[in-house]
Amino acid sequence: MARNKYPEETVARILDVSLKLFLEKGYENTTIQDIIDALGNLSKGAIYHHFKSKEDILEAVCDQRLFAGVEALMNEVVTDKRLNGREKLTRMFTASLQNTEQGKFFSAAPDMTHTPRLMMLQLDSQIREVGPNYLEPVLREGNADGSLHVEHVREASDLLLLITNQYLNPLLYPMTPEEARERCSFVRQLLAGVGLDVFDGEMLENFFVFSAHAAKKQRESEAPGQKRRGM
Template structure:
């Protein structure tokens, strides 16, 4: 049998196909055979890269984290705004409206793995929060924000928005999610970080809650 000259491309093809199948059919309803049929690989070809469907799921989740990180950094660089506050609000709105982020979350709602959540929290604190903190500091300088302790405020904001208020992690309905987002809106306004408006709340609820 000829050696696979492009193992990373094959691995990516498996992960991409699995992600689409998980969204279309759900994780439980997607079989290894479905992934084989979609990719055209043999069982040996697939098992060379992944030993189980659970390993494929881990790779799909990691791919989602990488996509969100890449999208976040693109928006930081490319989003205009008359001041830091408006730039931050636009970035949050574009992330909330990104269907690629939310559809996969919904498909994997019943398969949330604690290690995946912890990895996401660590990425949030170590990589994303410092970037948000710099924009908050910029807002303090240009007068559009008045936020004490920008570094800590950024961490609290992202943790509560991405995890505490996330209906997928807790299987919450629209009303429960709305209550938490509006509480977060009020709390962050008191901290001088009034970034959450009614439009963002509506986007988040429609994206995550059926």
């Protein structure tokens, strides 16, 4: 077989097609054969040359297509000189919740409790990249301009990421609107106690919308008679 002269282009095509299929059909209902058929001119061997499994494709889609977009949003907010530290922090989380492509994807993605690699990939990306590069500088800026009063910046950054990516994640903890409000009320009180009173009305409303959408998708995926397909 001839050597592929443009492996980067091949990988990019695989990821673009896979993301489209994951959004249209859901991750569980998309097979490697579906991806091959959609690509048209690549064999199964060519795909496995770049990715060991469908889960590896999922990880690459997250890392190169979704998380990169989140960081672009964060960078736009962090460099906005019109905002103080508290306003930047609130805007960062609101922008993340309003990221429709990411929301659609994670609604189509597998149950994270059954796909721990995806869950850890998301958390690792947040703690390794978002925390030190975006959250911590904004927390320090808020301390400097007086809009925040956070004594332990690094620890507060880690706590925010764990809460927003784990405890408030409706894909990990499906919740009714009432449960979502109770959970947000508790988190708001908890964060205020460490100088992070940042949960405003707009952020809470966006979270409720996101939670309701995730709950609806989960109910649909568990509908009687629907059978999930593997690879």
